[in-house]
Amino acid sequence: MDKIKTDVLIIGTGVGGCAAALALAKHSVEVILITNASDPSSCNTRYAQGGIIYKGPGDSARLLAKDIEAAGRSACDRGAVRFLASHGPALVKKILIDELKVPFDRKTNNALDTTEEAAHSVPRIIHVADLTGKAIEESMLREVSKRKTIKLVTQATAVDFLTLSHHSTDHRDVYKPPTCVGAYVLLQTEGKVIPILAKETIISTGGLGALYLHTTNPKGARGDGYAMAYRAGARLVNLEYIQFHPTALYHPEAERFLISESIRGEGGVLIRKNGQPFVEKYHSLGSLAPRDVVARAIHEEMLMYDESCVYLDITHKAPSWIKKRFPNIYRKCLSCDIDITKQPIPVVPAAHYSCGGIAVNLVGQTSLQRLRAVGEVSCTGIHGANRLASTSLLEALLWGTGAGNHIARSIQSSRYSFPNIEEWRHEKEEVDPALILQDWLTIKYTMWNYVGLVRSSKRMKRARQILRELQMEVEAFYEKAMLTDDLLGLRNGVQTALAVLFAALENHESLGCHYLKD
8 A cells, every 4th residue: 555654744824734744854854735725825814805813003003902802702613812821823923924024904104004903902903904814825936936845745635533542553553542654545536545644733724614615715725634634533612613703795696705804994984874883783893893792693683684795885985995905805896787986785694613623732733642732723712612713824823833843953853753554445335416506505504504503402403313324325435436635524414414503502601602592
């Protein structure tokens, strides 16, 4: 059986995975960085519009920590919050500004342009127009391509983590501490699965928004990392806290498209179709209230008045300023015959970010030895029950860099062994795309209607019945089918949907993103 050995295997090419790879490269550690996409920039990071936390006038680590905890409904890990607030902004300067020279927007005096977003006390968000994630991702990938110790492999889908208890041919390894030794990986173009054995493995596969009917996430955000961790026995926490972004473009002929919170930060106001603002009825901060409050306010207004959407109005700003500050949003809306300099933007809530995930410590270590998680797939404790805007890119940068540096230090002094791994059995039954599509629709509608923005015990119990039956059917098919990326995504999608559902059923307190109608 073909197999590969490396120092570190990183699964996912977003800001977390790239930050870890670049930190390891500085210490000449050998890295294999894989993505299931043909384009490594096709990840959640690329779709992050608003910006990344830096620092604003009168700002401090204490003030930032206070804002994070307030948005997180005091359900955050205070140690993790203090760590991010104390070390995050300095790392933005060191890596993104000084080393990678990300072209953040600047004022006429060359000072960084900062904006304010919902639930922030001061304007501390730096940005590259409304394409911040794309600019950071491109800068990181350029640097990755220069590093000889990083091997980037595209169209490579992680199937499952390799663990001593599940995959070693020595049955006595089951008595050893739970340990990850790499992953089975499907090479899509060759149609074969190979084991990649690694001294350390980092999972950075992004989020799970694609489980929902309406989402701001790309199609690849189908929960791969959560499902792999669940099957391997890693600890997952806070999966019930799914943040719904209040404002996704609503248009019958277009996919949901994120309308950045920065528009509200720059003075945009949420209104009903009659022109009346409404969020003030639900929170004193109005349109700048925390995301979960705004999302539910929109949901309630739509139900109350039987309206298909609400509107976000930024037309009081100068057209030239709007086009310069939000060029991507302007172009996207214009392609749908909406001129945001003259018309309010029709918006609805959409699944946006998973506040929970694989439980990790301050250097990304999970409950499985030699397995780390960074980025959205992880749960550092930063977000609690509701994420503060623009913390996600900073969290991924900080934890990715930290995980890479910690591995680089420990890999020199630690002894690593690799077990013999079971042979992969290749099956030959053809995959019917129509079945995969139909099963995905079942997942998306079930999660949206029963485990979405507003939940109830009755709805979630109905979802449990539907998803359990679907998982049995998918697993039975998976055992005999020829592997494809689409099939692996479906298997992971239904497993992650169930993990979210189980977490929601077990939490009887309505808090933050987990809103219980009953």
